[in-house]
Amino acid sequence: MTVIPKETLIGRRIPKLDAPAKTTGETRYINDLALPGMLHGKILRTDRVHARIVRIDTSAARALPGVHAVITAADTPGVPLGHGRDNPPLKGDRVRTIRDEIAAVAADTEAIAAEALRLIRVEYEDLPAVFSVHEALRPGAPVLHDRHPDNIPFTFDYSHGDLAAGEQASDVVIEDTFKLHYVTHCCMGVSGVIATFDTTGQLTIYSQTQIPFLYKRDIAPVIGVPPDRIRVIQPPLGGGFGSKLDIYPFEPICVFLARVTQRPVRILFTREEEFIASPTRQPVEFTLRSGVKKDGTLMFRDARTLHDNGGYTSWGATTPFVMMQTISSLYRVPHCRYHTTVVYTNNPYAGSFRGYGNLQATFAVESHMDRLAEAVGMDPLALRLKNAQAPGETTPQGMHFITCGLRDCLQTAAERSDFVKKHATNRAGQTGPIRRGIGIASLVHVGGGANIYRTDGCGTILKLDDFAQATVLTGASEIGQGSETVIAQFVAEELGLPLTSIQVVNNDTEITPWDVGVHASRTTFIAGNSALRAARKARTKLLAAAGQQLGADPATLDLRGGHVVDATSGEARLEIGKLIRSLHFAGKHEVVMTTEYYEPPSVMQDREFKGNVSATYAFGTQAIELEVDTETGVVRIQKVTAAHDVGRVINRLGIEGQIEGGVVMGIGYATTEDLMVSEGRVLNPCFRDYKLVTAPEVPEIDTTFLETLDPHGPAGAKGVGEAPAIPTAVAIANALYNATGVRFRELPFTPEKVLRRLREAAEGKP
Amino acid sequence: MSITKAISFTLNGQATRIEVPVDMDALTMIRDVLKLTGTKLGCGEGECGACTILVDGTAVNSCLMFAVDCDGRELTTIEGLATPAGRSVLQRAFVEHGAVQCGFCTPGLVMQGTYLLRQNPGLTVADIRRGIEGNLCRCTGYQKVIEAIAAAVHEIEKGDRA
Structure with a gap:
């Protein structure tokens, strides 16, 4: 008798299913794809920050041998795209940012297309431009879009409690203004797209999108092709991080070129173009006023933020949705107000970027927690613990924390880093140019999706073949984060099959069922739950059929190691493949195929931005130790102690990678990365001048996972893709204060800026 | 039209003869002419390392090397690491x-x-x-x-x- 013991895949270190092909160069990204007859598209971008287009002469470009098409706005429907529907793919009358697309070429080679761009003559009439939110808000400032004569496309307001009462009840009130800068995603694979029409007018787009189904809906009116005639195929992505959550002009432009040439067309950015013409993280000027009682009880928080929206509106404008959650709900605060003004300028525009406004909001809130602690003579850990949320609470914004590991995260990170002792010792006074500091910061972020559409669901189709191979068709996109491996784990676990028997298909809207998209740290939770439930249905079907064949109660059977087994003894009774074949052949004529559409138990927020927008929330704390050279301004991060409430670890290898990658992205945001924008122009569009963190600069990262076993999470898991990047920068700011006694309110902490701030502080500016 | 030059080299153990424009970089030759797309173009200016190959055993950013300078050398790309016995x-x-x-x-x-x-x-x-x-x-x-x-x-x- 063969006995198969019960084993679990959950929590193990599972190598990513897509990793082998990525180590051998077999994986074909969009950069590596070529369709027969494919042409190469290139986009002419303006070199003016704000101007009227008087005339575009494309005749010389059209005459160049090898050029198949040259298009301008006049050749397109002119329907604007993006979240604000204010961004025509090709600009016909006016340009508002230096990235603006004004013409495009399709040619036999990239070199010919580039040559053709040089032959296009554009005549402009320059318009007065505006490069700061303050200038743009002044009466008489240049107007970017006639629809918004005040340059304000959006405002956001949230409040709970009674602010005046909160301020009156406070013993200490502080106010600061923080300035958070431009950074950009720097996906290692540049932006690209391939568009091709067949003879019936069916359009196939090979897209890097993170939202394949909404993409069809959103791009359809812009290109004048009905959504049911659009197929989206997603080749493996060379990095996402939120950058592909909106549609950007190059994608419809590629479709226009494919339509006019009746050939497949590919557009691939150069790295310089990637820096100039892809979205950024939202820059913010963040004024925060907070008050506490002497005993450390937080009484009120009043936040006013100004968002530089750039020339057009993408997702960056909507980051207040996430910012206000941290302001209202990371700590208990009885009285709270939040106001954002989003302002058009002639600067670059921001999209969504891992953390979605939360790095900025957390920077302000957690800087203040440190300042308030000092003001009332508490250590920063004690003040946070006093005000931290606990399991079971519903915050005034309506966020329901069924599970909440925040206090455990705070205590774990503090204990493992010896925070309290080190913090006190460092403060006691250091001499010499090199100063040590330790800082702490926490976060809350959605961990079970974000219900911002009418549904936040994900579909799964699961089919088992007669050799017990399971194919999982999921709407959820793999962007390198490891979702297909996690989905395969859930299915393998339920069906008692080895991981090698699971195939995940996730890249073709013609095959896969609907999903909102890969964003808001939702995929493990929502696509995971969807796959898990589809697998449970298949499991029930298999066990029922096995019970019938074996004359056993299905409840006494289990699926393990490719077999139906006796649940108690583990004795193997029947091969799963054989069981499926018997369903096909033995007069039953059945296939084992199940479907699931999982909708999380969350709600859309009401008009006051209240409601339980996510099915669960992720929490975490990071303690960061650093050294700063006060003579050179160089900051060296030495150790990061991270404690994250992840619900449950599903793939330990994958989740460690998410934490480490997120932390290092946070370190980059704080210390090295700076997209320098001056008068609307990007000054450093290359890796030589835009510094990503490199391997020698990576500190020791000590990660602890707190498993709070979320009742709605798949096997108890929460989403954590964004969480690790969120508190890092402000933990560094707090460590800098601990090291130097100087409060840093402006990112990034590059040597020249650190030095400038230290000098300024020495001259008496607080 | 650019001037071309005939060159020969060993690529992943295979003798290779090819005529390339003198202004072409080795990465473009590998990816676009020889159709080995495993080597990636990340920046095109030697800052990111995605295009690293081995030339006579030394790691090189292939985007910074002229294709004609491959003449007479031994090149290994990512496609040349695995053997019939499997991945390295x-x-x-x-x-x-x-x-x-x-x-x-x-x-x-x-x-x-x-x-x-x-x-x-x-x-x-x-x-x-x-x-x-x-x-x-x-x-x-x-x-x-x-x-x-x-x-x-x-x-x-x-x-x-x-």
């Missing part, structure tokens, strides 16, 4: 230690790691960090890449070949 020790280590996320930088990192291991099979972690300084990765934070190369050092000490 380092390729397997990258998979097992979670060093791959989006994977776009992976071929360059594997080539650089292979070079480092062949130069010095007794690499320390500090050597590894320094050795992959020129390869940018946006996903992993490098930690697992360092662990993978360190694991390969260990495997090689036990007798496997790089």
